[in-house]
Amino acid sequence: MKSSDVTNWLVKEIALLVGRHPEELDIREPFSSYGLDSAKVMLLSGELGAALDIPISPTVFWDYPTIQELSFYLCERGLRGNDEVATASSIAPDQRESIAIVGMGCRFPGITGVGEFWEHLLRGTDAVREYPADREKLGEVKVDRQGGYLDGIDGFDYPFFHMSYREAIRMDPQQRLLLEVTWEALMDAGISPELWANTQSGVFIGISNSDYGRRELEAADGFHIHSVMGGALCIAANRLSYFLGLHGPSMAIDTACSSSLVAVHQACHSIWSGESQQAIAGGVNVILSNGVTSSLAEAGMLASDDRCKTFDAQADGYVRGEGCGVVILKPLTKALQDGDDIYAVIPGSALNQDGRSNGITAPNQSAQEKLLLSAYARAGIQPSQIGYIEAHGTGTFLGDPIEVKALGQVLSNGRQADDLIYLGSVKSNIGHLESAAGIAGLIKTALIMKHEVVPPNLHFHTWNPEIPRTGFPFLVPVKCEALKLGEDVYAGVSSFGFGGTNAHIVLGKPPLVRNVDQTSEMEPFVFTLSAARKDGLSLLAQKYVDWLQKAEKYDLPAMGAALSRGRKHHEHRLAIVVSSKESLITALQDYVRAFESSSLWHYGYVASQPAEAVFWFGDYDGGNPGDTGEEVIINDPVFRQSYFVVTQLYRNLADDTFQQEGKFNAFAKQYAYAQMLRHWGITPKSCVGEGIGRLTADVLDGRLSLVQAAQSLVHGEPTDLGQLEIGVDFKDIAICLLTVPPGVAQYANTVIVIECRDELACLQVQCDLYTKGLLVPTGSARTRKLPHMLPTYPWHHQSCWKTTIANAEEPNNITCFC
Known part of the structure; x- marks a missing residue:
């Protein structure tokens, strides 16, 4: 059949399917412009396959989104692939050193901190649940669908960040989350924040949603200047730079679902260009409106059982989720020089756009293939070196096959039949976090590269029939699997915005660094903890008791080095001479119980201006x-x-x-x-x-x-x-x-x-x-600080939620120099 014959057939059949005259159809317009939805496309693909006597996947209507393009493809198959490989091969690798991920922080559904996140991933925990009841008590309208929701969304430790209650209640909870999680990420990196003050450090934050800020601006109880800043998306990044005293680029990025991964890409390029010495990158998402959820449900985009069944035959949509994730980035040589523990390295990344696809929200396989080829070329690696892919993987019946087909076209080249690639999506655990989805996938993948273990992917039983199995080397893990050994094994993380902006980041394993303090007997050292509040110090001590009692692998001197050299030291301080794990647990328990003097520990309060x-x-x-x-x-x-x-x-x-x-x-x-x-x-x-x-x-x-x-x-x-x-x-x-x-x-x-x-x-x-505030013990200078995944700071959360009652006496007098 000639191309013109296929064109005429498509025009006739589509006209009948949508109830229009054939002459009304423009063969250069996307199929979506004719009113073809997914169900009609699936019917049309079956009839087209029968007419041509070849199997036709419905995803081809998204790969070639017009009658003209699809007709040409079906009659001229095989030309496109060679052209794209040639294009990708012309991309020169980045002649720059890799970027090290030295710290991470997260607040995901039911999860606080990277350590908890990794435990949940290994156990295969499903965090999706009903909309939290405590939000209705705050006056919020109930969201009708289950989702990956955060606990205590109103809680915020505003005195810690030197804010007034008046300002805190007008801040979007997304900004509050970013402040706390960024602090936790810096602590996880072993970086005392004052060390970054007045440096050329960048902040790149993915954020799209503004439910709280929009509601605040539309409120009828009076307008306040704090509401403008509290709801502005740009302030989500700018407030971090302000609080930490950073002078590098500071920007909020909105590319919808790919926002946070685009933020990481931009942060890496800012470091590579010399614009930033180091960077904070991440994303956040909070759901406070039932309107968006209802609209998505009516459009058939949400799963009937509110679960992301990624790659599965029962995939029928996604589930919305909330969360915040932040990573701390440094040039690799600087990270090694500073003695940082490294989760993973980023050798390269790529961005592109779907362009004129079958509708502005429709994915495009060709664009995804070009994205992958560009990312691997810039990273200076071969696709055959990829051992794990953290897919965008929303769990839609046609979106998943398009993504896996693009992956298969690129990653199958040069790979042995038994050289399998693990394929996963964190959305099966915590839902689709939208603007924070990419950073959630990146944090998961960095943990995989660090520990060389691939956690199970949930809700997967049978492959989606639209995903080709022949020649595609993918395996969806349903239990924990070992990542392929070798330093030349890499992973890829994908994130696609619903407006067509695509991002893919390559991750490599952290370099092996031998700890020089490998002694059979531990030398005594000083273990330090501190908090801004005395009750917080007690909570933190108990957190370390719980952590130590569960820990199978630990390095106490390295932990002590992290706490002394890589932490902000607050007013309330605890110090213990440690000679063993048991003695440390005993002393911490004694402090938690006693709150008075003891021979096992030293406590003191240091004023903001320490005595001389x-x-x-x-x-x-x-x-x-x-x-x-x-x-x-x-x-x-x-x-x-x-x-x-x-x-x-x-x-x-x-x-x-x-x-x-x-x-x-x-x-x-x-x-x-x-x-x-x-x-x-x-x-x-x-x-x-x-x-x-x-x-x-x-x-x-x-x-x-x-x-x-x-x-x-x-x-x-x-x-x-x-x-x-x-x-x-x-x-x-x-x-x-x-x-x-x-x-x-x-x-x-x-x-x-x-x-x-x-x-x-x-x-x-x-x-x-x-x-007494006179000394910070450093321990052995030879001990590397290993701060990762230690207990997080004990925030003193107080409810900060804007009421609907106006306060006529409240000042509204911030000076603006715009």
């Missing part, structure tokens, strides 16, 4: 502990070196008849302890002493040289020294070295006695200094 330290040195009275000549056994190198220098001076200056060895030893220890504290980073506001202690204070403040002080001590000159008179504020913290001089307590707020007879005593001192 004053070094106090007492006189030698012949009975002071530690002033004899016993061997110094602590291993601090600065202490030992300083002590050695003073004792060498003593041996050079004193003759055999000198009888003041105890005094000289007390002076040597005072000086050595002071130098050790300075090396730790504690710079005293002043040094105060009496007797021998005044001599030590004079040396540390530069009024005497060490040699002059030693000579004075040998010759007996300091015996008449009184107390050095220097002003001391009561808010100051007195650090007494070796002994507590009389009357110190009346001058200073807190007294800390420094005398470390062994390594454990030295660590106890560090605990005390940490809880």
